[in-house]
Structures are given as C-alpha cells and as structure tokens.
Amino acid sequence: MHELLTPMEMGEADRLAIAAGPCDGYALMRNAGAVIAQAVLSRFPDAGRIAILCGPGNNGGDGYVVAKLLEEAGLDVACFRNHAPREGSDALLAAADYHGPVHLLDNFTPGDFELVIDALYGAGLSRPIDGIERLIVEAVNASGMPVVAVDLPSGVSGASGAVLGAAFEAMLTVTFFRKKPGHVLQPGRDRCGEIVVADIGIRENVLDAITPQCFENTPYLWLRAFPTLSNDTHKYRRGHVAVFSGGPTATGAARLSARAAARIGAGAVTVLSPPDALLVNAAHLTSIMLRKTESVADAVDFIRDRKVFSAVLGPGFGDAARICALVPALLDRHQTGEAFKGLVLDADALTAFEDNPHMLFDAAGKHVDALVLTPHEGEFQRLFGSIGVDPTLSKLEKARAAARRANAVIIYKGPDTVIAAPDGRVAINTNATPLLATAGSGDVLAGMVAGMLAQGMPAFEAATAAVWLHADAAKRFGPGLIAEDLPEMLPEVLVGLGLN
Ligand SMILES: NC(=O)C1=CN([C@@H]2O[C@H](COP(=O)(O)OP(=O)(O)OC[C@H]3O[C@@H](n4cnc5c(N)ncnc54)[C@H](O)[C@@H]3O)[C@@H](O)[C@H]2O)[C@@H](O)CC1
Ligand SMILES: Nc1ncnc2c1ncn2[C@@H]1O[C@H](COP(=O)(O)OP(=O)(O)O)[C@@H](O)[C@H]1O
Ligand SMILES: [K+]
Known part of the structure; x- marks a missing residue:
C-alpha cells in the first residue's frame, strides 16, 4: 500500500481494472460511493442536513452514489451541482440512479447544513477553482463545518499537492486503491485531514503493468x-x-x-x-x-x-x-x-x-x-x-x-x-x-x-x-x-x- 499513483497512473489502474473485469466503471463508482457513505455513517451517525456538492466528472458521479445511499439510510441529504454530468459517462448513470432533487450550486448556503460532502473535483482537476465554486470553498472553510472529500479535497492537485485557486479543508478524505502524491505533499496533505484508502475492487496486480516509481516512505x-x-x-x-x-x-x-x-x-x-x-x-x-x-x-x-x-x-x-x-x-x-x-x-x-x-x-x-x-x-x-x-x-x-x-x-x-x-x-x-x-x-x-x-x-x-x-x-x-x-x-x- 506504500505506492503512490499519479492521477495519470490511477486512470491507468482504473482502465486496467475495468478491462480485466468483473467490475465495469460504474461498478467501481458504486463501490467508491459505498465506502464513502459507510465512512459518513460511521463517523457522523447523528449528522443533520448533509450537502453533497457534485462536479461534472466522475468525482461528481461518486457524489450521486453517496447521495442515494445516504438517503436510503434515512439521512437528510441535498444534492447541488454546477454542471450536468458528461454524456456517456459513468457519472451520468449515477445521476440518473439518484431520484432526489438536484439543486444548482448557486443556491447552496453553507449555514443550512451540518456536513458537506465534496464531490466537485478529484483526479480530473485541470484548472484553478474559480467563480461561484471558489466562493463556496472559501465560505465552507470559514464556517469550520466538517467536510468529507471524495478522493481529494477539490482544489488540491493530485499530482503535486498544490492548491489550485482554492481548496476545501477536509476533516476526512476517502481515496481509492492508493494515495496520490497530492495526499502527502504540502499543502495538499494538510487539506486532506484524515486519509482513508479504500478498496473498491481494483486488483493489486494492475500495479505490475504500471510499475509505480513513487512511494510513501514507510x-x-x-x-x-x-x-x-x-x-x-x-x-x-x-x-x-x-x-x-x-x-x-x-x-x-x-x-x-x-x-x-x-x-x-x-x-x-x-x-x-x-x-x-x-x-x-x-x-x-x-x-x-x-x-x-x-x-x-x-x-x-x-x-x-x-x-x-x-x-x-x-x-x-x-x-x-x-x-x-x-x-x-x-x-x-x-x-x-x-x-x-x-x-x-x-x-x-x-x-x-x-x-x-x-x-x-x-x-x-x-x-x-x-x-x-x-x-x-x-x-x-x-x-x-x-x-x-x-x-x-x-x-x-x-x-x-x-x-x-x-x-x-x-x-x-x-x-x-x-x-x-x-x-x-x-x-x-x-x-x-x-x-x-x-x-x-x-x-x-x-x-x-x-x-x-x-x-x-x-x-x-x-x-x-x-x-x-x-x-x-x-x-x-x-x-x-x-x-x-x-x-x-x-x-x-x-x-x-x-x-x-
Ligand atoms: N472508473 C473510474 O474512473 C473511477 C473514478 N472515480 C472517481 O472519478 C474521479 C475522476 O473523474 P474524472 O476524471 O471525471 O475527473 P473529475 O471528476 O475530477 O473532474 C473532471 C471534469 O471537471 C472539469 N474540470 C476540471 N477542473 C475544473 C475546474 N477547476 N473548473 C471547472 N471544471 C473543471 C474537467 O474538464 C472534467 O470535465 C476520481 O477522482 C474519483 O472520484 C471513482 O468513481 C472510482 C472509479
Ligand atoms: N515543520 C517541519 N516539520 C517537519 N520536519 C521539519 C520541519 N522543519 C524542519 N524539519 C526537518 O528538520 C530538519 C532540519 O534540517 P536543517 O534545516 O538542515 O537544520 P539544521 O541546519 O539546523 O541542522 C530536516 O530533517 C527537516 O526535514
Ligand atoms: K473532491
């Protein structure tokens, strides 16, 4: 577990895992959503209203899965999105499987909630967080309310740990299969809070083809x-x-x-x-x-x-x-x-x-x-x-x-x-x-x-x-x-x- 995968290597691990089966991309996403929902239920059993912020990519897809599972568990959940998921993506399948209302991000007010699940951006963050998203990140950080980050706190580069524009200060970050350099390099490390690395059904042997060269020092x-x-x-x-x-x-x-x-x-x-x-x-x-x-x-x-x-x-x-x-x-x-x-x-x-x-x-x-x-x-x-x-x-x-x-x-x-x-x-x-x-x-x-x-x-x-x-x-x-x-x-x- 000491290998660190760059976002590109993690994408390769996903592809290899999907090609080898039995999980397809959406099954991996459902597994990812399930471990996050489980982490939320075990750590915040008495959470009041929970906001789930969903981005346009598969990180957002994980968010919709979490929303469905937490709602099924009887929690009070509200989903917010900035953009709709891309056509043909696993995220679109996840969004379609979530039957609750999805509000526009502009209507999100941190004060109405006790917990934020950050599923805006993960491995795919490609430019700085700005506009309404930046304002929301800053308002949530200033409020001190707990944030659970899916894969990475949005705004943290998985490759470098740099903060691009602004980044959530998470209490808990649940990532999948292996940590990324951004989880252990500063300032990213401090933004992650506690880090849980979850098994979502990717087999260890995908690493044989990737041969990672970066490790956590253990x-x-x-x-x-x-x-x-x-x-x-x-x-x-x-x-x-x-x-x-x-x-x-x-x-x-x-x-x-x-x-x-x-x-x-x-x-x-x-x-x-x-x-x-x-x-x-x-x-x-x-x-x-x-x-x-x-x-x-x-x-x-x-x-x-x-x-x-x-x-x-x-x-x-x-x-x-x-x-x-x-x-x-x-x-x-x-x-x-x-x-x-x-x-x-x-x-x-x-x-x-x-x-x-x-x-x-x-x-x-x-x-x-x-x-x-x-x-x-x-x-x-x-x-x-x-x-x-x-x-x-x-x-x-x-x-x-x-x-x-x-x-x-x-x-x-x-x-x-x-x-x-x-x-x-x-x-x-x-x-x-x-x-x-x-x-x-x-x-x-x-x-x-x-x-x-x-x-x-x-x-x-x-x-x-x-x-x-x-x-x-x-x-x-x-x-x-x-x-x-x-x-x-x-x-x-x-x-x-x-x-x-
Ligand atoms: N099969 C898979 O590939 C799995 C992926 N998983 C999730 O998928 C995530 C990666 O998904 P994606 O590659 O779709 O990436 P993201 O969901 O992190 O974001 C990619 C999308 O956001 C846009 N974008 C990036 N930075 C932006 C910014 N600052 N402002 C506005 N738009 C921006 C990109 O153009 C792209 O459309 C992981 O972090 C993880 O949460 C998990 O579901 C496990 C399985
Ligand atoms: N804030 C910090 N957190 C953790 N380790 C630190 C911190 N600041 C310095 N260190 C570690 O302390 C050591 C300081 O080394 P150096 O700067 O060469 O000090 P000196 O020249 O006084 O011996 C290094 O191993 C560095 O990694
Ligand atoms: K995130």
Whole structure:
C-alpha cells in the first residue's frame, strides 16, 4: 500500500481494472460511493442536513452514489451541482440512479447544513477553482463545518499537492486503491485531514503493468536492506564513518553528526578536525575518535588507510574554498580507495557550490558509489537554481530532476521531505513532526545517513531509512526536543522496529 499513483497512473489502474473485469466503471463508482457513505455513517451517525456538492466528472458521479445511499439510510441529504454530468459517462448513470432533487450550486448556503460532502473535483482537476465554486470553498472553510472529500479535497492537485485557486479543508478524505502524491505533499496533505484508502475492487496486480516509481516512505521500503549483526562481526565491519569538523567555534555540528552515525550502528566514528579545533573537540568526545586533519591529502590518506566507509562534510564546516577542493578528492576512488562507499554533503558543503554547481555534478557519479545531498529549501534553491524555481514542477519532480542532474540521492528536506534517486525512484516522508524544526536536527540526519551507508545500505535505502528514523526519534521524544536528543532516542526507535 506504500505506492503512490499519479492521477495519470490511477486512470491507468482504473482502465486496467475495468478491462480485466468483473467490475465495469460504474461498478467501481458504486463501490467508491459505498465506502464513502459507510465512512459518513460511521463517523457522523447523528449528522443533520448533509450537502453533497457534485462536479461534472466522475468525482461528481461518486457524489450521486453517496447521495442515494445516504438517503436510503434515512439521512437528510441535498444534492447541488454546477454542471450536468458528461454524456456517456459513468457519472451520468449515477445521476440518473439518484431520484432526489438536484439543486444548482448557486443556491447552496453553507449555514443550512451540518456536513458537506465534496464531490466537485478529484483526479480530473485541470484548472484553478474559480467563480461561484471558489466562493463556496472559501465560505465552507470559514464556517469550520466538517467536510468529507471524495478522493481529494477539490482544489488540491493530485499530482503535486498544490492548491489550485482554492481548496476545501477536509476533516476526512476517502481515496481509492492508493494515495496520490497530492495526499502527502504540502499543502495538499494538510487539506486532506484524515486519509482513508479504500478498496473498491481494483486488483493489486494492475500495479505490475504500471510499475509505480513513487512511494510513501514507510519501513516497508527499506527494512529488508537494514543491516543485521552476525556474532563474528567486529567494529570495522560495522562501518567506519568520518565527519569533518569546522573551526574552534563551530565544532558542535560535526559532533552531532558523529554521534548520530554511532547511535545508528556504525562501528567506529572519527571526527576529522582542523588543528585549531582539536582541543575543543577532544574535550567533548569519548567513544568517538579524533584525528588532526590539516590538508586535503591528510583527509584522503586517513580515509584510504583507515578504511573509512563513508563521510559527512558540511555541518558547521564554513570554508567554501576548502570544500571545493575536498569534494572532488573525496569522490575520486583513486584517492580514497575501494573501501570508501559514500559521501554525505550537507549545509555548507551544498552552499559552497552555489556559483558553480557543475563542479559538484561533474565530480559526482564518477567513482564513489553513493553521493547523498541533503538540502533544505534554501540550499535546494541555491544549488539547483532553474529546477528549484520551475513553477511547473512539484516538489517530487524537483527532487527527481535534481537527483538526475547531480547523479546523487537527494534528500529535499522540509515538513514533506522528498527522497529521490537518479534512477527515478522517489519517496515522500509522512511521519515528520514540526518538532524537528530545531537547530542541528539536519546535522543529526546527515550523520544518520552516513551511518547507514557505512553499514552497507544502498544510498536510496540509507536515505529513506534515516529520514524515517530521524522523524520517529523526534516523535518519540516529544515536546522540548533539541538536536542532541535525537541520537539518544535511536536505541528506542530501533527496538521499536524490532531491530535488536
Ligand atoms: N472508473 C473510474 O474512473 C473511477 C473514478 N472515480 C472517481 O472519478 C474521479 C475522476 O473523474 P474524472 O476524471 O471525471 O475527473 P473529475 O471528476 O475530477 O473532474 C473532471 C471534469 O471537471 C472539469 N474540470 C476540471 N477542473 C475544473 C475546474 N477547476 N473548473 C471547472 N471544471 C473543471 C474537467 O474538464 C472534467 O470535465 C476520481 O477522482 C474519483 O472520484 C471513482 O468513481 C472510482 C472509479
Ligand atoms: N515543520 C517541519 N516539520 C517537519 N520536519 C521539519 C520541519 N522543519 C524542519 N524539519 C526537518 O528538520 C530538519 C532540519 O534540517 P536543517 O534545516 O538542515 O537544520 P539544521 O541546519 O539546523 O541542522 C530536516 O530533517 C527537516 O526535514
Ligand atoms: K473532491
């Protein structure tokens, strides 16, 4: 159930299901209407007058089915429509099967009702909501009355989660077969309220032909790739992570990354420190090792000679010129050696390439197996200028385009973090909490990704796992969270997943 289908893929799923039988389009619509009616009856058993707003397409068709079923159940229902259903459509069959009066949308007054069922537009929304519909959406939202959305709150793009013109703020959204990206990307996600995914008789095997490439980030995506321990393991087999420290007044970020890498299971972690920050770091490190690193050669020699598996560069690092010299060397297998599998670039290591992103993109993918970039919104805009500002692209499509451009796994952070791989796979994270909006939480995430890479996880799985675990740690800790708490919650998070 973790696949996300674009509206186009969902249309294809409908077509394949209808072609395979036994349900035709109208049978699927009746099933869709039935699950919505059931959801309304179970959640709003005492609802007074219910308004059902029906659009011109099949979303409206679902609305007529709901109207008929709720009326049969004895509820007080009034149907409103803006346009009649199209000739030859399943919606027309549904409208014909509903024998109650259908009023014009202009006559709908929100104050006369206790519940609105929104069946105006679903997957077929193709232009912004405007005119009388926009006024109605705004009036219903302002009234605070509960809205149950059929498939999607009208106005939310199923492909991108964008609000086109205006969109209902639903309390409950009932969608069919699989969620769509618009259910999990912001701002769409917040407009959906609770989301129920209902079975309407579409068989799972239609997905074999569709091969979706977009997923909700759940443990199902990466748990099988999660490292397991054997009795004969030793610390270097569990992976050695190096974290580059900034100067004497900016060392904390690297230590947050280092501690996160250790807590997620890396067997050894070393902070690579400039000479002038050595004592500050030494005063704060115990199990994590410390190495004086003055030049690019010092760093790559250490990585090669001490069989470092992965590294984090960027948190608190500052020095852009040094970053631009380090990155090509770190990405060059001839310099870092065969054991070195992955590099995580965060914060300053992304901003350093702002004026010359091609320097980074050209170096990427040549040698190292896994490059992971972890931009937040501002860093994404700086590094992927034209992709970042393209208004035709959703966050999902931006992350996917960036992953291809950079030949790297991209963790495009935020309340709806998107993780994209160069091969086109994309995952959207849905378990985050705003508690993560605290200084240093990104540094912890970067360390977690490196810790997963060091234990042999492929980059996309390492990135998706780290994002989910990071959010789970924050949720488990709860209010009062600061970045230091996140690594300390990881043991509980791992036990919660059955990983002990
Ligand atoms: N067999 C199927 O295809 C099934 C489809 N189902 C329902 O069908 C829906 C999709 O149906 P449709 O593809 O007909 O799409 P919609 O019902 O979402 O809307 C399409 C119609 O609205 C018009 N339109 C789009 N945006 C507009 C706007 N802003 N202002 C005015 N008109 C606008 C389009 O020109 C088109 O006529 C799903 O969301 C779901 O609710 C369900 O009944 C399950 C089965
Ligand atoms: N409102 C929010 N809801 C959920 N997660 C958030 C929110 N704001 C930020 N985050 C998450 O918190 C982390 C912040 O990372 P970042 O911006 O790099 O912080 P820092 O640089 O302080 O470490 C990211 O994982 C991001 O996805
Ligand atoms: K709708």
